[in-house]
Amino acid sequence: MTYIELKVAPRREERLGTCIEFGGTVGEVHRQFCGGCLKNRSRSFSQGTICQLLPATAILTSLQDSVVIVHGAVGCGGAVHSQGASVRLGQFNSGDKNPKGALWLSTNLSESDVVSGGEEKLKRAIIEADKRYRPSAIIVLSTCVPGIIGDDIDGAADALKEQVAATILPIHCEGFKTKIMATAYDAIFHSFLRNMVDGNDETEFAVYNNEAAVTAEKIRRSRLVNLLNVSSMTGPDQKELTRLLNKLGLEVNMLPCDAHPDAFRLAPFAALSIGVCPTHDDYFMSYLHEKFGVPFVGGQMPIGIENTSLWLRQIAAKLGLEDAAERIIQSETEELHRALQPLLPNLKSKTAMLSAGEIRTLATAVLLQELGMEILAVRPYHYDEFGGTEISKLEKVNPKIRINVATAQPFEAVNLIYRTKPDIYIGHNSDNIWAAKCGVSILPIYGTNSIYSGYAGAYDVARRIERHLKNPVFNEHLAKNVRQPYKESWYAEDPFKYIKGVE
Amino acid sequence: MPDNRFIERPRSFCSLGGALLTATALPEVVPILHTAMGCGGSIYWNQYGSTGYLGAGYCGGLAVPSSNIQEKDIIFGGLERLEEQVRTTIELIDGKLFIILTGCTADIIGDDVQSVVRQYRNEGINIFGAETGGFHGSGYKGHDTVLTVLASEFIGQKKTKKKNKINLLGIVPGQDAFWRGNLLKIRTLLEKLGLEVNSFFTQHDTLDSIQNAGDAELTVTVSDFYARKTAEALQDVHHIPYVTNPFPIGPTATEAFLKKVAEALELAPETVNKVIVSEKEQYFHYIERVADAYNDLDWQRYAVVVGDANYAPAITKFLADDFGWLPELMVVTDDIDEEDKTKINAVIESLTSHYPAAVAYESDPTEIKTHFWQVIPRRTDSLYQKTFSPGFVVGSHLEREFAADIGAGHLTVSYPVGNRIVLNRGYAGYDGSLSLIEDLLSVIAAQR
Numbered sequence: 001m002t003y004i005e006l007k008v009a010p011r012r013e014e015r016l017g018t019c020i021e022f023g024g025t026v027g028e029v030h031r032q033f034c035g036g037c038l039k040n041r042s043r044s045f046s047q048g049t050i051c052q053l054l055p056a057t058a059i060l061t062s063l064q065d066s067v068v069i070v071h072g073a074v075g076c077g078g079a080v081h082s083q084g085a086s087v088r089l090g091q092f093n094s095g096d097k098n099p100k101g102a103l104w105l106s107t108n109l110s111e112s113d114v115v116s117g118g119e120e121k122l123k124r125a126i127i128e129a130d131k132r133y134r135p136s137a138i139i140v141l142s143t144c145v146p147g148i149i150g151d152d153i154d155g156a157a158d159a160l161k162e163q164v165a166a167t168i169l170p171i172h173c174e175g176f177k178t179k180i181m182a183t184a185y186d187a188i189f190h191s192f193l194r195n196m197v198d199g200n201d202e203t204e205f206a207v208y209n210n211e212a213a214v215t216a217e218k219i220r221r222s223r224l225v226n227l228l229n230v231s232s233m234t235g236p237d238q239k240e241l242t243r244l245l246n247k248l249g250l251e252v253n254m255l256p257c258d259a260h261p262d263a264f265r266l267a268p269f270a271a272l273s274i275g276v277c278p279t280h281d282d283y284f285m286s287y288l289h290e291k292f293g294v295p296f297v298g299g300q301m302p303i304g305i306e307n308t309s310l311w312l313r314q315i316a317a318k319l320g321l322e323d324a325a326e327r328i329i330q331s332e333t334e335e336l337h338r339a340l341q342p343l344l345p346n347l348k349s350k351t352a353m354l355s356a357g358e359i360r361t362l363a364t365a366v367l368l369q370e371l372g373m374e375i376l377a378v379r380p381y382h383y384d385e386f387g388g389t390e391i392s393k394l395e396k397v398n399p400k401i402r403i404n405v406a407t408a409q410p411f412e413a414v415n416l417i418y419r420t421k422p423d424i425y426i427g428h429n430s431d432n433i434w435a436a437k438c439g440v441s442i443l444p445i446y447g448t449n450s451i452y453s454g455y456a457g458a459y460d461v462a463r464r465i466e467r468h469l470k471n472p473v474f475n476e477h478l479a480k481n482v483r484q485p486y487k488e489s490w491y492a493e494d495p496f497k498y499i500k501g502v503e
Numbered sequence: 504m505p506d507n508r509f510i511e512r513p514r515s516f517c518s519l520g521g522a523l524l525t526a527t528a529l530p531e532v533v534p535i536l537h538t539a540m541g542c543g544g545s546i547y548w549n550q551y552g553s554t555g556y557l558g559a560g561y562c563g564g565l566a567v568p569s570s571n572i573q574e575k576d577i578i579f580g581g582l583e584r585l586e587e588q589v590r591t592t593i594e595l596i597d598g599k600l601f602i603i604l605t606g607c608t609a610d611i612i613g614d615d616v617q618s619v620v621r622q623y624r625n626e627g628i629n630i631f632g633a634e635t636g637g638f639h640g641s642g643y644k645g646h647d648t649v650l651t652v653l654a655s656e657f658i659g660q661k662k663t664k665k666k667n668k669i670n671l672l673g674i675v676p677g678q679d680a681f682w683r684g685n686l687l688k689i690r691t692l693l694e695k696l697g698l699e700v701n702s703f704f705t706q707h708d709t710l711d712s713i714q715n716a717g718d719a720e721l722t723v724t725v726s727d728f729y730a731r732k733t734a735e736a737l738q739d740v741h742h743i744p745y746v747t748n749p750f751p752i753g754p755t756a757t758e759a760f761l762k763k764v765a766e767a768l769e770l771a772p773e774t775v776n777k778v779i780v781s782e783k784e785q786y787f788h789y790i791e792r793v794a795d796a797y798n799d800l801d802w803q804r805y806a807v808v809v810g811d812a813n814y815a816p817a818i819t820k821f822l823a824d825d826f827g828w829l830p831e832l833m834v835v836t837d838d839i840d841e842e843d844k845t846k847i848n849a850v851i852e853s854l855t856s857h858y859p860a861a862v863a864y865e866s867d868p869t870e871i872k873t874h875f876w877q878v879i880p881r882r883t884d885s886l887y888q889k890t891f892s893p894g895f896v897v898g899s900h901l902e903r904e905f906a907a908d909i910g911a912g913h914l915t916v917s918y919p920v921g922n923r924i925v926l927n928r929g930y931a932g933y934d935g936s937l938s939l940i941e942d943l944l945s946v947i948a949a950q951r
Contacts, residue, residue, distance in 0.1 A: 048543015075517025082552025
């Protein structure tokens with residue numbers, strides 16, 4: 001990967017041909033993507049949505065011993081007021097009984113900064129943050145304003161390198177630069193790879209005078225795996241996947257969420273990198289492989305029963321642990337299927353629509369199919385080459401499942417819901433309300449306190465869907481008493497009417 | 504928040520955020536963002552965690568129409584995209600008034616939004632535009648900008664004024680998590696004086712009543728600081744004079760407020776006195792039966808109060824003058840100039856209890872702690888020490904950790920409000936102060 005020489009990670013539009021505008025069936029999307037038909041589309045009506053900055057602050061404020069500086073106007077970063085609740089919970093779960101929550105600063109760029117530039121203000125913030133909090137890392141997030149007025153955040157970071165004790169990580173996540181908010185994942189890893197992951201074996205894990213200790217460390221590293229937990233894994237998910245990997249005899253170096261920056265320094269010495277979502281992890285894992293020879297597995301999200309087994313098998317195959325994996329899979333799935341039996345009759349043929357990041361949406365839909373439910377539509381935030389694996393699984397059951405590629409855009413969702421009338425909508429925080437106002441039951445597709453991954457996740461998702469379907473009256477009342485903002489005529493229109501570039 | 508340095512965990516939306524929350528709080532109004540794609544989402548996540556889990560509403564949150572301008576629009580100008588977005592919004596969305604709110608990107612590249620507004624207004628569309636890019640300032644400013652546009656361009660000119668009709672300003676949706684309850688309580692109170700009230704954001708306000716607010720006799724702003732430009736626009740354009748008053752919480756402050764309004768409107772003294780007597784009776788009807796516990800369980804507390812320029816003095820005054828608590832320190836978190844500081848200082852200097860509350864102006868949570876430690880004695884090993892115990896911190900959720908550290912009670916009232924759910928609760932007036940008492944004492948009672 002030559003990208004790493006660049007100051008800024010490439011946009012996913014260019015790197016992966018990712019798109020965010022499509023309406024059709026799962027059968028069509030696969031073919032049209034491969035044919036290049038999804039490029040250069042846009043919407044003539046669009047709704048406010050998520051840019052790179054939102055996942056960036058969510059991930060980075062969770063890092064231990066770090067300070068995030070949002071270089072922008074005072075509103076950029078405001079999302080942390082709610083994202084901080086997850087950070088706080090993470091800190092509480094790691095033993096802090098009076099957790100401090102997310103620590104972030106805004107450079108509060110003003111009218112005069114727009115005219116005269118914000119670099120000096122940023123430098124003062126970095127110096128003060130270093131003095132005030134003594135963090136291990138200072139993370140600088142660039143936003144639209146510095147992106148337009150041309151502040152050089154990399155230059156500012158370089159200039160302060162000697163003066164500041166913390167490692168400075170400049171990250172480019174200007175909202176106007178890309179339509180694909182998942183570019184944020186690359187932007188974050190890009191900076192950590194350029195500034196922190198140097199492969200120097202001088203951490204506490206490596207410097208020993210004691211031969212026996214060195215040998216012990218070597219043995220440890222032969223069973224040490226990087227587990228990438230970028231925004232796909234809740235605390236309970238992390239526990240579940242760690243539990244399964246421990247069963248295989250592996251030790252987990254978890255990063256980036258909730259991690260100490262040292263976890264990045266250790267990463268090049270692991271025996272394997274394990275992804276949980278290709279959308280999130282490919283950039284980091286491919287680089288670790290290229291530069292430091294760390295092999296990786298990353299095509300499979302461990303959401304869904306068969307998907308979890310597949311995930312374990314892929315890991316085991318890289319480490320020669322196939323037999324152990326098969327034994328684990330057999331005992332785990334037997335127990336799971338026994339537990340699921342009483343739930344399945346209540347889920348049978350219930351209908352669902354899903355919306356979230358590309359792989360999460362599709363993998364969760366695959367899980368629902370395993371539970372005997374019928375998928376009416378999937379609404380991934382974007383679509384690219386990584387989606388094909390899960391799409392094929394969905395297509396095998398029903399090629400007519402509708403797919404609507406959209407980063408939220410609830411006007412399309414609401415139209416689809418009126419047409420298809422699902423029993424449950426499974427989407428993200430902020431997207432769900434529009435389905436709720438249609439009277440549909442909701443299961444959040446990601447929630448800090450809940451489990452989704454692994455075998456335990458499969459059971460719990462089933463249990464929670466069953467729970468929601470038991471009493472849907474809250475949203476039924478809501479639908480009867482509040483109105484959607486769309487004109488009545490919208491529901492008779494093609495839900496994808498405003499997608500331009502459809503042939 | 505001084506302009507020349509960073510802010511730790513800012514206690515305000517940006518200008519666009521304040522503008523968007525104001526627009527979505529107005530009846531039958533549909534905002535159209537002319538911003539980068541993430542502004543809508545960023546503000547929505549912000550309001551969730553800072554405004555008592557305030558939801559999207561009719562056409563806010565991720566349903567808000569937005570031009571989502573990209574790099575090519577930044578380079579070549581975003582008006583073509585905006586024009587298209589306005590056209591499709593009018594086609595698709597059911598709204599009676601559209602207001603274009605610009606973000607940083609559009610403001611920096613200088614898109615002439617008014618040209619799009621003119622184009623659609625010529626077609627008979629009820630549409631306005633406001634320059635609200637985040638770098639212009641705080642959410643309070645964005646709020647003022649949107650209302651100023653309505654006051655200047657939407658509210659109709661009226662030749663004659665209507666006796667006892669007023670416009671109510673000074674409560675900022677979103678920046679004040681309790682805006683709905685507060686507005687309704689003040690409105691109801693003023694109606695008891697026999698006034699007709701245009702309060703913009705309650706369920707009793709309509710687009711028509713707002714448009715017809717030009718015949719008000721007076722603008723009453725329940726803030727010495729917020730919505731000032733709006734009050735001035737109502738004065739300049741519609742010749743409606745205004746009075747400002749500190750945000751009133753509790754019987755002492757509310758009585759003064761009612762008298763001030765009555766005086767400005769030249770109401771008969773009997774009218775206002777009758778309301779004051781009746782409201783006070785209601786207040787003590789409830790107070791009488793919490794007074795047992797207040798006294799038996801020794802529920803007097805030392806306090807520090809952290810809040811915006813509305814809440815900090817209002818709560819401090821209520822605690823000192825009505826509730827018999829001991830506000831040792833008041834921290835005002837807004838970035839306000841020296842002249843405005845004298846208004847806040849005046850509230851504290853004129854406390855009827857004469858309680859010597861210290862005053863600080865600071866937004867930064869780390870610096871606020873420094874102020875705390877200047878008034879809160881450090882614990883020592885001595886048996887005989889003057890401590891901040893029993894203590895209470897009334898502030899935002901950012902003070903929660905500090906309160907826990909010093910073993911004080913804590914209640915979140917001011918932005919950000921991320922650890923409470925707020926529906927129709929309000930703290931303004933007589934009635935609101937009863938809710939405040941419930942909430943303060945429930946924190947203490949929950950430990951029993």
